[in-house]
Amino acid sequence: MSSSDKSVGLIEKSGLDLRRSKSLFLIAIILISCIPLLSKVMYWGYDLEFHLFRIQGIADGLRHGQFPVRMQYSQGGGYGYPVSIMYGDWLLYIPALMHIAGLSLSLSYRFALILLNAASVVLTYYVCRRVFQSDLIGICGSVLWNLSLYRIMDIYKRAAVGEYVAMAFFPMVLFGLWSCLHPDRNGASRQGWIWCALGLTGIVTSHTLSIFMLGLVMIPILLYSLVFRSSVYIWVQFVKTAFLTFGLSLSFLVPFISYSRSANLAVYALPTDFKIKRMADHSVEPGRFLELFGAMFRPDAEASPSLGGIPISVGWAILTGVFIWAVVCFCFESRAGEDCLIDRGKKWETVPVLLSALIALFLASSLVPWHSKPLEKMISALSSVQFPWRFISLAVFFMIILGLCGLSMLYSQTDLKSVGRKAIVGITLLACLEGGYALGFFMENTNKFSPHSNQENTFVIESIMNGEYLPKGTNIFEVYPNKVVNHEPDVKMAELKNFSLNQGYATGSVKTHAEPGEVILPLFSYPNYAIDCQPSTNCSLSSTGGGTNFLVARFPENFDGKFDLNYRIPKLWRMADGVSLATWIMIIVWICIRRFRDSPVSRGIRIRHRR
Structure with missing residues (x-):
């Protein structure tokens, strides 16, 4: 009888319910990851108010019969903002529906985040247990990922909803890819391509930058798969994955690509020099990856504007796991007449994972020659990521995989099983301490969240953040003088009566005389607005251009009738x-x-x- 069988027998004799104990461990992980959400108050995060406006916009759109919601009117004083077109928000419908049901925005957001944390904890445990065939390693992997410093910072300090939602799908992509590459191994799923496609769809429709970063960092793994594991079966799995991901994501991709090409948005007009400088300013000094117990706090005026209050350490629990992997792979040798500690093939399978982790760390660091002229085109493409420390999420993920591989190799050996168990427990406890300390420090040193009063005629800059999706050239100081929102149209060479505007739908009666007239509407000039006039004439739409980019409805001379204007889905x-x-x-x-x-x-x- 093997030692594992003996251990199971002893546990069964002791009367310990394995299923209940695993459930308690998972509940404990969920509770730790949700500590800041269990307070009466809501804690401040960099992008929190922006995402609350997104949830409000979806709720308002659904109330007015818009599904799926494309153009939102809760941001920017009601002038329209295509955040739902440019930013995937499928999972934000959950808090939006909660808000429609009567919960406040903050409660809806917190309940949805608790559900996401719970799903991420359970999914990570399930994937790690299937891949490494161990409940203990499954729990360890779930703790390392869900309590990692970067993920905690992303959720609470930055409140980067799209990014942390995308991170929840990383384990799903891992399990799908592993099942496709190793369908004969214990724990592999025969539907690995479905797992992979669902994970990729979740990332694409949550945070498009994450799918770009994932593809870039996973180049070594993909090359290994296609060169050393190439077969008709694997190619078929990859093709099925691509087609399924495309089909599931098409509802987001078509509007996103359409607006990216035709809407002439401000985000695509940023100077290359500005984007490269932003990347260089936000790069991480390599030594900071090794910090212990990262602290989260609101930076004061003297703190670094790029990294102040952000824990950018990988975490010592994860680093310890990587160290154990290195020891197992490179320090243990076979002895005469005895088996190797690990299979040589499995050892080399982890090398592409190591390379992916190193690439992610390098791209996040200040070692990248951001201002190199020969590499300007490559650096310019990379600068679309905005902040290089975003690559830390991928570095952490692949380093966790390495650590779990090392722990699994150690734990699977009969003579070293006790050592492996102690290492797993020790790393798990260290990860809990690191995550718990970061959360506690965050709660003690971060301001309580106080949302701006949602007054009808007051502009809140947080509703559009940096205004990336405004029409190119829009100057918010011209659009909102003294932060005042004007909901009245500007009428020229015409008479306007019975005007109404609600959620992008405008109606009114217009009368012109010997010259054409126009009505400048309090709506930004985006594609897909259409106007109908009665009687039917040559009414048209254009833009004011300049710093306002408002929508202009033009009417011919001697026109006397009504018009209806709304945003129409192509x-x-x-x-x-x-x-x-x-x-x-x-x-x-x-x-x-x-x-x-x-x-x-x-x-x-x-x-x-x-x-």
């Missing part, structure tokens, strides 16, 4: 919605059929049918 977008919906339905039905076929009930039916 047919191509509706077709993309239909394709994505059909893909989701087909994959859900297919999974249900497969699970039924593998169920004991289905096997019993087939046996009776043969008889």
